[in-house]
Amino acid sequence: MNRRLRTISFGAIPLLLLTGLVTFDHIPGTSVSLTVPYAAEGPGPTFNTLGEYDGKQVVDIQGTELDPTTGNLNMTTVSVRSNMTLMQAMGRWLFNKDTLVPIEQVFPQDQTEEQVTQANQEAFSTSEASATIAAMNYLHLPVSTKVAQTVDGSPAADALQEGDLITAIDGDSKATPAQVVEAVQSKKPGDEITLGVERDGQQLEEKVTLASNPHDDKTAFLGASMEAVPGGGISVDYNLEDVGGPSAGMMFSLAVIDKLSPGELTGGKFVAGTGTVDDEGTVGPIGGITHKIQAARDAGAEVFLAPADNCAEAASEAKGITILKVSTVSDAIDQLTKYNNGEDAATCS
Template sequence: MALFTEDQMASAHRGTRSGRAGWIVLGIALIVGLILAVAPAPYVIDKPGPVFNTLGTTDALGTTTAGAGTPLISIPGETTYPTKGSLDLLTVSQVGNPEQRPNWLAVAAAWFDPSQAVVPIDQAYPPNVSQKQVDQQNQLAMVNSQQDSIAAALSELGYDYPSTVTVVSLPDKSPAAGLIRPDDQVVSVNGTAVGDIAELRDALKANGAGTTATIGVIRDGAKKTVTVTPVANAGGVVVGINVKMSYQFPFDVQIQLDKVGGPSAGMMFALGIIDKLTPGAIQGGAKVAGTGTIDQTGTVGPIGGIQQKLYAAQGAGAKWFLAPADNCDEVTGHVPDGLTVFKVTTLDDALTALDAIRTGAGTASIPTCPAG
């Protein structure tokens, strides 16, 4: 007696073939998916980086320690005072570069991690700009920010010192090529004195692009004037010179921090210097973190990677965070649990917030970036 009809047997064979084909398609899909997952993606990933206590010391690896090591800030020859707690500066680590991009699997994981950000690689590394050039620019920005932080701190403490706007270099095809040289000190625009970079920018903006400007410089100790026609660039007006502030401080302030670039540590350096030069802990020994650029006048400017820095601060155990006011829109809705974010526009704002933390009263009156 037949257990299956011929139609039933044919149907079973078709089902077997169909099932086998399905598994083959699934296997191919999994292989293709795996290949795509490990393939390089056109992105880099920003994540919380190392945290450095400006009141602490750095070891041979560049990490901050509470014990023996090289002080991150030292002021030889001047009276300094014991400090307590921490004034942490924060960094962002970037995973990937044009030569070694992260894979799609890592990018997908970063999309769902609130402490990380996925950035198009062309945004992080503009075309025709090498990794070496990016590193050099970041290192120069760090060096300049350290000098500006010293200037801001000493100005806050009432010290007087001369300062100049000094030409570092000229970019390719600069309108000032052959007219202005590296190491020239820029002292005026159209007869109006300029004492800092902001005043230089404002004077050039007032002059306008396409209209000749008379630039006063000091070269090798001698005063000279040159005529340059500024051009429009990125919403501003420039003469094609890269400049920095040069200061003649009344004493030496040394900042030792390797392998970190960019200008965003300026405010925290300034606070660390002030703390060392004044009796008592300006934040009462609390663990405070923060970020922000700073200039000679004490103006605090915005920075990149604020969300990653918030999580870095939380991971380091900070309960208080000083953030540039111009970054508040990026902070709101992204504040990790247990962190209060004060909004600061100037160095004085930051000191007021630290004083409120120190005294334990009045923090409710300090402006904050809303948590959500």
């Protein structure tokens, strides 16, 4: 706070420039208001992925026995405020430690606020799917390939339906989405491929004659988009609303692993973190790391899991909280285990 007040004392020129960027919003029947072309980013709410939200499990797993869990594995968020007056913007910066960023960084000029929100929600859904598959892969549990959509007029449209599970390719039971794509690409247009399919609990065999790819007539084309889902009758659902973006992936994945494996990843502690995750469990960097650490610390977390690529920035918030450096889901579990056992763990400091 004192540092920011000192900054204001020497920051009259930037303040005047910011004032000069004020825009006028006139709402019929009301007085004219002044807004600045900036958004304020600050600590957002945190959610325990091992607990409940609005009466439902944040990570709801059905179809198998679950291992009891304690402690917290909190995902963290960044709050964004826009359409602020000059005084509101300066107040957020002075008294709330928010970061002021050009509004274009949050809402690009070529996109509406609704489009940005939709894109963030889609990224959130993608992160949920990747989190589940990363957890299944870590636990060596089966993964199935579900048909998400077929292209009208394609070979797949005549043989497959949305929701079908592909269980085999030419008699080979290894049928992940990548393996299906690889099998199709290994053939030529006009070749036949045999797909094992589970539909409504029935096992089917579909022989499909591949077409030419619309963009390359020398490449075989099936015409189906696929996604990996848990196998063995397990289902994983995520029950959080009004949250967007891909940065919850790692914490979701850890929650699935904690619920499906013996022991407790948290050691009964309050752990928080952030980071994207892909199907292979690689943890990627995110934005707003300092605000997320602040939110975790304010919520009572003693440990924060941070992507390795965010470590330099995260280190500036390492007061009153231990920040562990992680690069994969496996690494996050290893570092957390070391911390819980009192061993040397990799930290952002």
